[in-house]
Amino acid sequence: MSTELKAVLYSAAPPTERQRARLEDFILRRHGSPLPLKWRASDMPRGFRLEIGQEVYDWTPEGQLRQLENCIDQALDDREEESAGLSLLWDTVRSFRPSPFLEETGEVLYAGDEIARVGGLPDAQYGEILDFNGPVTGLVLDLREDSLGCVLFGAVEHVTQGSLVRRTGRTASVPVGFRFLGRAVDALGRPIDGKGPIAHDAWYPIERDAPAILDRQPVKTPLETGVLCIDSLFPIGRGQRELIVGDRQTGKTALALDAILNQKGKRVICIYAAIGQKTGSVARLAAELEVHGAMDYTIIVSAGAGCPASEQYIAPFAATAMGEYFMHLGRDVLIVYDDLSKHAVAYRTLSLLLDRSPGREAYPGDVFYLHSRLLERSARLSEALGGGSMTALPIVETQAGDVSAYIPTNLISITDGQIYLDSGLFYAGQRPAVDLGLSVSRVGGDAQSKAMKRATGSLRIELAQFREMEVFTRFTSDLDAATRARLRSGTLLMRLLRQKQGRPLSRPAQVALLTAALGKVMDALEPGQVEDYAAALAAAVEQRLPSLCRKLRRSGELSDEGREKLLELARDLAREAGRGSA
Secondary structure, three states, X not given: OHHHOOEEEEEOOOOOHHHHHHHHHHHHHHHOOOOOEEEEXXXXXOOEEEEEOOEEEEEXXXXXXXXXXXXXXXXXXXXXXXXXXXHHHHHHHXXXXXXXXXXXXXXXXXXXXXXXXXXXXXXXXXXXXXXXXXXXXXXXXXXXXXXXXXXXXXXXXXXXXXXXXXXXXXXXXXXXXXXXXXXXXXXXXXXXXXXXXXXXXXXXXXXXXXXXXXXXXXXXXXXXXXXXXXXXXXXXXXXXXXXXXXXXXXXHHHHHHHHHHOOOOOOEEEEEEEEOOOHHHXXXXXXXXXXXXXXXXXXXXXXXXOOOHHHHHHHHHHHHHHHHHHHOOOOEEEEEEXXXXXXXXXXXXXXXXXXXXXXXXXXXXXXXXXXXXXXXXXXXXXXXXXXXEEXXXXXXXXXXXXXXXXXXXXXXXXXXXXXXXXXXXXHXXXXXXXXXXXXXXXXXXXXXXXXXXXXXXXXXXXXXXXXXXXXXXXXXXXXXXXXXXXXXXXXXXXXXXXXXXXXXXXXXXXXXXXXXXXXXXXXXXXXXXXXXXXXXXXXHHHHHOHHHHHHHHHOOOOOHHHHHHHHHHHHHHHHHHHHHXX
């Protein structure tokens, strides 16, 4: 209420009668009623500072300098070409005209544990950045009638009770651009790989609305992972969100890494968001990407286990903003979130510190909305918007295979399918340890090339029959010849689906392997020979049938003549393998 407001003028000397009249007239026009104006002496040598409740009008040299800084930042953010930066800077300085500007300020009521509660600032918005004077900024995450809750970034020890807080009017953003390719950055976009600063092309907000339905197009273009089990049975399309779920140390990150390696030469930009991971693990992953030449098209966004919960919270949003920049330029993006269970824990930590009521498993009630608004941003845009896409591979960790826990069930309901990795299969030597019964892709054959769809054929049915028969035969040893033959055929198929880490298969190699398997070419092999035979066939099809391989990569179609050539090559190699074993 206006009668409760106070107007205080800070200056080195008291105002003259004319200055006081002008200030009182300004207050009357601003608030609609007169307010008593009090003067307080200040040590500022020039200018003045007028405070009306939480409103601050700063006409000091420091205030004018902040105005100039804001103008320069805005001009540089809006520039279209980096080469225009110097001329823009000069034009901004020449045209700058300072004026007493409204500055909303508040006061820190409490600070600690990476969060702060701020009094005042009634017009601050959710997701706004606040300035805490110095190398510290805050992100508003909690709005109440009498205060704001913020998470802090920077040297939080500088924030103490009673500190001044300013509104910036800006939402949290990260720098983006092509120069980030091949680099590792933190959750704020700052380089952490020791290779120097990164020149950015623009700033993108970490939170933004997901594309509307009319701005999307159906997911129908395959994004092949190079993993035979995935591309044949649970295909992933560009713009899809496919969850990777499983216990700790079951190969979840390895599966995502193979998908990144397989994008080499396919004009797909990859982003790996490491959330709560060990620094050494991220370093080893970066080194492996470097060895395979995959860092040229990859960005690593890391908020490791030693980082504050605030950075772990914004890391996947920052990575998504970087991906959206390329998607809106018409490029295809693959983004891996490793992992969102640790992201949920970081958000739970911040929420409990901000005194939010805990719900199931102590998570706040909006944790579902947290991940849904993150993953909904992955899509394939319409041709009118450039046709770019962002494909998401979120990873979530389960405890003792419990997929019915809160966070896994949330993510299963948000995504377009899940790849479940079973620890029993993993320790039995089946790698990737994909549970064929619990895994699913809701896009399915729409995201497969015609050749892959034809080559896959009845693979799913045969494996399902094998699983049922395998369970049944555990209780009996008296099997007829047909049952033994089917069990042996299923065992060979399961061996075929084994694949070593870091060796993604090309589309022609996968088509050749599936054609040979379902054409019963491998039935003469022993289970122990399958892996060597698969490697030999994958290499031979590239060497002996180059024209067929080019056609498979370009059009994705396999003719009857091409299928016969593949079967003939597969039979030749099978005979060689048989002679070798003899």
